[in-house]
Amino acid sequence: GAVVSQHPSRVICKSGTSVKIECRSLDFQATTMFWYRQFPKKSLMLMATSNEGSKATYEQGVEKDKFLINHASLTLSTLTVTSAHPEDSSFYICSAHMGGDQPQHFGDGTRLSIL
Amino acid sequence: QKEVEQDPGPLSVPEGAIVSLNCTYSNSAFQYFMWYRQYSRKGPELLMYTYSSGNKEDGRFTAQVDKSSKYISLFIRDSQPSDSATYLCAMSVTGTGTASKLTFGTGTRLQVTL
Numbered sequence: 001g002a003v004v005s006q007h008p009s010r011v012i013c014k015s016g017t018s019v020k021i022e023c024r025s026l027d028f029q030a031t032t033m034f035w036y037r038q039f040p041k042k043s044l045m046l047m048a049t050s051n052e053g054s055k056a057t058y059e060q061g062v063e064k065d066k067f068l069i070n071h072a073s074l075t076l077s078t079l080t081v082t083s084a085h086p087e088d089s090s091f092y093i094c095s096a097h098m099g100g101d102q103p104q105h106f107g108d109g110t111r112l113s114i115l
Numbered sequence: 116q117k118e119v120e121q122d123p124g125p126l127s128v129p130e131g132a133i134v135s136l137n138c139t140y141s142n143s144a145f146q147y148f149m150w151y152r153q154y155s156r157k158g159p160e161l162l163m164y165t166y167s168s169g170n171k172e173d174g175r176f177t178a179q180v181d182k183s184s185k186y187i188s189l190f191i192r193d194s195q196p197s198d199s200a201t202y203l204c205a206m207s208v209t210g211t212g213t214a215s216k217l218t219f220g221t222g223t224r225l226q227v228t229l
Contacts, residue, residue: 006158034216043203043219044159093158097215101166103149104217106158 003027004096006107014115015086021079021110023094029074030096034104035067038091050077084114118142121204121220130229134191138204138220141185145206145218148180150189153201153222162202163189194227201225 003026011019023033032051036044050056050071058064066088068080077096081088091111095104121138128134136150147166151159163178165171171178177190187206191198204220 002161004158032215041224043221044217046216049216091156095158095217099215101147103147103161103164104215105161106151108158109156111156 004107025096031099033077125224
């Protein structure tokens with residue numbers, strides 16, 4: 001149980017393109033979803049926390065208008081990287097949390113490459 | 116000082132060895148402690164999850180939490196080449212909503228050799 005699906009797994013696109021990444025909890029309802037960014041050989045950096053039906057809470061230094069987060073239902077959150085540039089190239093990972101004393105479960109990540 | 120300190124390694128051990136991975140932390144409010152395993156180009160996979168102090172065992176894995184020393188450990192017995200990965204410790208203050216956000220260690224790269 002506790003499967004989190006992230007799609008797509010790999011994106012290569014031109015500079016200026018907007019890219020949408022989906023994160024779905026397949027067998028549980030996620031009251032909270034988290035979005036992380038990971039650079040090579042580095043740990044995960046939390047970008048934002050989203051609760052279903054409310055605005056996301058962004059970490060310091062993360063541009064809200066650049067990284068749009070929507071958490072429309074208890075099983076789906078999306079991250080849109082708007083007008084992506086090469087410096088946005090990274091590994092983006094989501095996690096889902098069903099609340100209470102349960103741990104977070106992670107998706108398999110999306111490798112984004114902006115040319 | 117970082118909130119969570121973890122030796123980045125790499126740590127290289129022969130197959131069958133007992134592996135000890137550790138993290139120290141400074142925030143005494145942390146109550147939930149996790150170990151995740153991450154293979155290259157994959158998301159973290161939950162290995163162990165403990166609340167407050169104590170030991171927890173699951174197969175070849177044992178997690179220990181010592182809140183008085185602000186120190187957590189993961190032991191891997193009879194290590195296998197398939198255990199080669201990066202191991203991340205993570206912790207949170209509560210298990211609810213935005214306050215459940217995780218603080219990660221930097222991760223320790225483990226290599227189990229034949």
